[in-house]
Amino acid sequence: MSHPVARRCLHVDRLIHRRHWRRHDQRDPHPPTAVTGVYGTLVKFAARRMIGRVPDSIGVMWHNTAVMKDAMGIGRKVDGWHELDPNLSSYAGMASAATIGCSFCLDFNYYMAHNQGLDEAKVREVPRWRTSTVFTPLERRVMEYAEAASQTPPAVTDELSDALLSEIGPAALVELAARVAFMNMTARMNIALGIRSEGFADACGLAPLAERTVASGAA
Numbered sequence: 466m467s468h469p470v471a472r473r474c475l476h477v478d479r480l481i482h483r484r485h486w487r488r489h490d491q492r493d494p495h496p497p498t499a500v501t502g503v504y505g506t507l508v509k510f511a512a513r514r515m516i517g518r519v520p521d522s523i524g525v526m527w528h529n530t531a532v533m534k535d536a537m538g539i540g541r542k543v544d545g546w547h548e549l550d551p552n553l554s555s556y557a558g559m560a561s562a563a564t565i566g567c568s569f570c571l572d573f574n575y576y577m578a579h580n581q582g583l584d585e586a587k588v589r590e591v592p593r594w595r596t597s598t599v600f601t602p603l604e605r606r607v608m609e610y611a612e613a614a615s616q617t618p619p620a621v622t623d624e625l626s627d628a629l630l631s632e633i634g635p636a637a638l639v640e641l642a643a644r645v646a647f648m649n650m651t652a653r654m655n656i657a658l659g660i661r662s663e664g665f666a667d668a669c670g671l672a673p674l675a676e677r678t679v680a681s682g683a684a
Contacts, residue, residue, distance in 0.1 A: 474580060474669035494659030497524025504530065516576070517668075522569065522660045536651070543647050548636040553607045555583050556600075557641055558648045559591040560608035563677050564615040567652035568662035575674055576665035585671065592677035603632055607641065614645045 500509055500523055512519045526533035549557075555578045562570035571592070578588040587604075590597040594608045606629055613620040630638050655661075666674070 474576070494521070494661065495525050495528075497521055498527050500524055500527050516665065520663050522655070522663070525658055525660055536654075539647065540651075543644060546640050546644070549633065549640040549644065550637075551581070552583050552587070553604065553633075553637075553641070554644055555581075555588055556591050556594070556604055557607050557611040557644055559588065560594060560611040561615045561645045561648040562652050563592040564612045565649065565652040565656065567655050569655050569660050570648065570652045571674060572662040572665050575671060576669060579666070579669055579671055589672055589674050591675075593675040594678075596678045597675070606632070610641060611645045611648075614642065615649055 499505075500519065505527070508523060509519045512523060523533075526536070546554075555574065559571055559574050559578075562574065575585070575588055579585045587599050590599050591608065594600055594605065600608070606625065610621060610625055610629060613622070613625065626638070629641070633641070
């Protein structure tokens with residue numbers, strides 16, 4: 466599937482209204498520390514090249530560089546997977562983040578979807594995918610799977626898994642499950658450390674993300 470050329474946007478250092486989607490990440494963030502040394506210089510250079518600035522979250526994670534390196538390494542490997550359509554991957558990750566309540570994850574992934582030239586009009590609707598009319602049946606099933614897999618305990622049904630298996634195939638289904646699992650790790654860690662939205666999407670002038678709708682009986 467082809468995708469439009471990304472209209473790349475870099476975060477700018479200016480006062481930005483930072484939105485929050487759920488109360489889970491309203492707590493004060495873990496105090497950051499200075500990002501120093503040769504590796505720190507490389508990390509800051511890479512961050513500025515990718516998003517235009519060094520996010521506060523790097524200072525938080527810098528307290529344990531081994532954890533940060535491994536988490537970033539896993540993230541790069543996840544980004545290299547390609548069995549699942551990129552738009553479906555984006556919707557799944559954001560549906561998972563919305564379920565858990567990670568505003569940083571929602572903000573950053575919305576920003577990255579814009580920079581990667583994905584369908585940002587659909588991406589912004591992910592938090593309310595159940596009531597939005599823009600998604601196909603397959604896209605809805607992917608987000609339902611991501612949401613179900615992000616519950617505690619996971620609530621993926623045989624019927625849903627079988628339906629996706631027939632539509633996207635076993636390799637893509639494994640990737641979907643793994644992407645959702647990685648987002649769960651990232652989102653829950655961010656919330657526990659008080660890492661919140663840093664206004665990436667706002668800096669690009671993107672339309673606000675839709676407010677999340679919750680299914681009856683969902684967390």
